[in-house]
């Protein structure tokens with residue numbers, strides 16, 4: 186059986202409820218087919234790419250959008266554009282998908298893990314400050330901050346404090362907003378104007394993922410947005426092998442001399458870049474899905490609130506706590522995350538997940554802390570970590586990781602599915 190998270194083939198005898206599943210309409214399928222059927226069309230770097238980038242930029246109120254093959258590639262380009270290089274330190278949480286830290290390593294730089302805030306699940310400013318001070322004292326100052334908006338919930342106060350830290354450190358801040366397309370920064374004073382994640386109020390660059398489990402999808406894809414034309418231009422160049430097509434910027438003298446006589450479009454490769462381009466098929470799907478960004482978000486929001494209401498009056502109230510409730514109003518609702526006291530629940534997480542699966546419900550753990558992965562645990566002969574730094578306590582991250590569980594949440598789910606998940610958890614609970 187396929188291990189795809191949105192797989193809805195039977196877990197047992199019944200169809201299985203995945204933890205996430207993309208919502209693709211017939212019109213969206215037709216849009217992709219039309220790209221293939223257009224005899225004069227191009228399959229890469231064409232009009233759909235521009236349309237997709239325009240849609241994303243407009244939706245998040247950013248000036249520039251650079252679409253890439255996936256968000257990992259976009260994050261890599263963002264860090265390179267920010268000037269992150271060999272042995273530079275990048276502050277980031279350990280509660281994320283490993284791609285967040287891996288892109289730092291792809292720049293030959295070192296991720297410095299700081300703790301999360303237990304309420305928002307975001308990089309905790311107090312822990313980030315402590316880690317930054319330790320890095321400074323060790324003469325390895327932080328070059329960039331890379332926070333993550335877990336599950337799609339973003340908090341304005343948290344973002345403002347990290348922005349202050351960025352100013353103090355005089356470095357760039359790149360948001361891993363892989364989960365957060367369509368969300369706004371939650372303000373305690375709701376009368377303040379809502380600012381979408383990606384608008385540049387709190388970050389130099391924000392990166393969204395369009396992987397199939399994310400709020401909207403292009404099958405694979407990632408988009409970096411920024412209000413800085415220079416950063417956007419650099420990401421575009423690095424996305425396409427480091428190639429320069431602007432003749433005014435050509436460096437070889439012979440190319441400048443022959444410019445008028447040339448009967449073909451010339452280009453120069455100025456620096457070592459990558460092929461991180463997105464195909465027209467992916468861009469067309471992404472552009473079509475962007476039209477449903479807010480309706481899809483509203484559907485997930487209604488389902489998340491239904492879970493909240495059911496858990497409020499559930500017998501599980503003493504052992505299960507829905508997380509990030511304070512951010513519901515503004516979240517992209519990529520994930521519905523709960524924290525369980527497994528002892529009080531009477532079952533280990535593993536057994537609970539298997540039992541749920543036997544009853545046709547798939548769940549997921551977001552995430553194994555990145556610093557637990559063998560690659561990030563490697564030490565040298567002096568017992569010093571090789572691929573990361575951990576200068577501060579990660580106690581909140583550890584506690585969260587032990588208790589967390591992501592329940593099914595996707596736009597095409599029904600309220601009755603939510604009721605089934607809650608009821609099944611209630612039935613599974615073993616009271617001694």
Ligand SMILES: Cc1ncc(COP(=O)(O)O)c(C=O)c1O
Nearest residue numbers: 255256257282284363394396407
């Ligand atoms: C927080 C986070 N950052 C980065 C990524 C990488 O996204 P992509 O799969 O588009 O490369 C993911 C993907 O799951 C993610 O969850």
